[in-house]
Amino acid sequence: MSGTWLPPEQYIATLPKATVYGCLFVTDEADQPIQLRAARNPDLWQWPGGNMDPGETPWQCALRECREETGLRLTVAPCLLAVHFLPPLGQWTTHKIGFIFDGGRLTRQQIDSIVLDPEEHTEVAVKPLDVWRKDISPQSFARLDAVARARRTGAACYLEQTTLP
Structure with a gap:
């Protein structure tokens, strides 16, 4: 910007827009990642999560979406593993x-109790990382691997995506 002061409402209008999502990375007790197959795109595997509703925080969103998508009411404390940035891609016109x-x-009992919302997901899968590597796109695997590493090391990561998976 030129250094000219603008009233907040005018300045805000010049800033990029973004949507925000929250999700939960979950594993079984052997640390094998659990993912959900997307109903609208069967090649896409996701973690329980989705876009924030008005008045919600990312953490509240992640818990709500997990409950809606799996029926699980998790009571874990918030622990950030990653921040993921995507520019406008395809038909998605905002960051x-x-x-x-x-x-x-999750225990075997918790995994077995998952009830999927068929509008969102069609399948739950629990697999070791080396199997996920074969079953998902390289870009999706890079994200999965980075988040699994963040959990193992205790150091959150920052991820950027510049193309569709």
């Missing part, structure tokens, strides 16, 4: 910023 939280390790 997108995601907060990926640690949803913990």
